[in-house]
Amino acid sequence: MSGNEEAISRFVERFASELTEAGMQRMASRVFAALLASESGSMTSQELAEQLRISPAAVSGAVRYLSQVNMVGREREPGSRRDRYVLHNELWYEAFANRDQILTRWEKVLRDGADVLGPGTPAGTRMAETAEFFEFVQRELLAMMDRWRAHKAARADG
Numbered sequence: 784m785s786g787n788e789e790a791i792s793r794f795v796e797r798f799a800s801e802l803t804e805a806g807m808q809r810m811a812s813r814v815f816a817a818l819l820a821s822e823s824g825s826m827t828s829q830e831l832a833e834q835l836r837i838s839p840a841a842v843s844g845a846v847r848y849l850s851q852v853n854m855v856g857r858e859r860e861p862g863s864r865r866d867r868y869v870l871h872n873e874l875w876y877e878a879f880a881n882r883d884q885i886l887t888r889w890e891k892v893l894r895d896g897a898d899v900l901g902p903g904t905p906a907g908t909r910m911a912e913t914a915e916f917f918e919f920v921q922r923e924l925l926a927m928m929d930r931w932r933a934h935k936a937a938r939a940d941g
Contacts, residue, residue: 795817
């Protein structure tokens with residue numbers, strides 16, 4: 784393994800560790816970090832297994848999880864039966880945009896809970912305040928994503 788390959792491997796393991804600490808499955812974290820660090824943003828199952836020194840079954844499980852959470856996609860290699868696993872374009876934007884939908888659902892359920900528990904009760908007040916927090920976070924997230932798009936466009940124009 785060359786010095787550069789060793790440095791990349793250390794980065795992959797370090798970033799995977801951070802993702803795992805944040806709650807992502809360990810193998811999914813490693814596969815995602817390897818894809819992120821790859822030159823093309825895509826790798827075959829065999830390439831991932833070799834680089835990460837894991838079994839093809841471990842790759843398969845990790846990719847299944849990453850696909851379910853919309854972090855990677857699968858493409859067929861032209862003229863081959865092998866699949867390539869690829870990072871989605873605008874990955875982070877999509878991940879945060881999907882949070883918007885989750886926050887909307889949580890806010891609605893919490894508002895319903897506040898109504899059921901009663902606005903004058905401590906539990907109802909807590910539910911209403913939590914719903915208000917999620918409403919605030921959602922507004923801020925949407926505004927932040929708009930600023931990101933403007934920043935990215937300005938950077939591309941410059």
